[in-house]
Amino acid sequence: MKLLKTLIAAGAAASMLGLAPAMAQDYKDEYRVSTVVPAPFPWGIAADRWVELVAERTDGRINMKVYPGVQLVQGDQTREFTAMRRGIIDMAVGSTINWSPQVQELNLFSMPFLMPDYAALDALTQGPVGERIFEILRENGVEPLAWAENGFREVTNSVRPIRRPEDMEGLKMRVVGSPIFNDMFSAMGANPTQMSWADAQPALTTGAVDGQENPLTIYSVLNMHELGQTNVTLWHYVADPLIFAVNQEVWESFTPEDQEILRQAAIEAGALGIEVAREGLTEDDQSLVEEIRGYGVEVVTLTDEERQAFVDVTRPVYEEWTATVGEDLVRMAEESIANR
Ligand code: X2X
Numbered sequence: 001m002k003l004l005k006t007l008i009a010a011g012a013a014a015s016m017l018g019l020a021p022a023m024a025q026d027y028k029d030e031y032r033v034s035t036v037v038p039a040p041f042p043w044g045i046a047a048d049r050w051v052e053l054v055a056e057r058t059d060g061r062i063n064m065k066v067y068p069g070v071q072l073v074q075g076d077q078t079r080e081f082t083a084m085r086r087g088i089i090d091m092a093v094g095s096t097i098n099w100s101p102q103v104q105e106l107n108l109f110s111m112p113f114l115m116p117d118y119a120a121l122d123a124l125t126q127g128p129v130g131e132r133i134f135e136i137l138r139e140n141g142v143e144p145l146a147w148a149e150n151g152f153r154e155v156t157n158s159v160r161p162i163r164r165p166e167d168m169e170g171l172k173m174r175v176v177g178s179p180i181f182n183d184m185f186s187a188m189g190a191n192p193t194q195m196s197w198a199d200a201q202p203a204l205t206t207g208a209v210d211g212q213e214n215p216l217t218i219y220s221v222l223n224m225h226e227l228g229q230t231n232v233t234l235w236h237y238v239a240d241p242l243i244f245a246v247n248q249e250v251w252e253s254f255t256p257e258d259q260e261i262l263r264q265a266a267i268e269a270g271a272l273g274i275e276v277a278r279e280g281l282t283e284d285d286q287s288l289v290e291e292i293r294g295y296g297v298e299v300v301t302l303t304d305e306e307r308q309a310f311v312d313v314t315r316p317v318y319e320e321w322t323a324t325v326g327e328d329l330v331r332m333a334e335e336s337i338a339n340r
Pocket of ligand 1: 036037077095097098150176196197213214215218240
């Protein structure tokens with residue numbers, strides 16, 4: 001009896017100090033990880049690697065499973081963040097675009113022509129802006145762990161090559177779930193229609209929309225050239241990074257050691273995800289672009305002057321969204337990019 005009391009007291013003291021080791025039985029049989037696209041998209045590869053590394057390093061004590069197609073929220077990617085915050089989803093590797101409706105600051109990465117190259121994107125995610133974004137996510141009830149990448153979003157369509165904003169005139173474009181995309185495409189004279197990824201694929205197949213914007217990795221895995229998307233313009237207007245995150249309560253249920261394993265595994269899986277997301281799309285390696293050209297696709301690269309015309313026409317959207325994203329955050333981002 002005395003021993004039992006001593007043990008209980010020790011346990012209570014330890015738990016008050018936050019030192020109580022979480023027992024294996026506190027852990028769920030399975031942690032559900034939401035993504036939009038599975039492997040072999042770089043996004044799915046990153047999520048799979050995270051799951052594998054955690055399983056390996058916890059000897060299977062933490063068993064995660066990837067649920068692609070945002071199936072845990074019936075394919076509506078704009079609800080993923082809310083579901084994770086509420087614990088309907090335990091974890092996610094999610095795009096900043098899809099979480100923007102709830103976390104307005106994430107629209108930063110969708111500001112037109114803010115990030116001209118990978119170095120600019122890295123200057124944001126790896127610098128004070130990234131830290132601030134992680135703080136904001138914590139304030140919103142999830143624990144962010146690491147970054148990965150969907151990529152620079154290039155515009156494609158089935159009608160004509162796009163070199164000038166006027167070429168957008170009247171094109172029916174599928175856009176993603178943050179209203180900034182509607183604003184940008186409307187400013188360019190296109191006819192944007194917001195659609196989930198689940199709906200976008202049949203819409204492209206049937207020709208219900210003329211075009212879309214997504215990273216070339218998505219274009220190539222889906223063989224979009226076979227869906228009539230035979231015009232591609234490399235304009236690098238926005239890029240969406242991915243964030244590994246965990247529901248707050250789930251996070252707190254893990255021991256500090258397991259938290260560290262999850263975080264470190266996410267960092268490593270994110271590094272792999274970024275590497276595969278950029279393969280064939282860098283200055284020294286354009287092999288993916290060449291592969292796409294090889295399918296008979298017209299791939300347009302813009303001259304500085306042509307690019308400037310798009311910057312100019314979307315500038316009012318940039319100005320308008322600065323207030324929504326937060327003036328301080330936008331200025332911090334501009335500074336990080338200028339000093340990259
Ligand atoms: O829906 C899209 O276009 C996608 C797959 O890129 C995202 O989830 C942001």
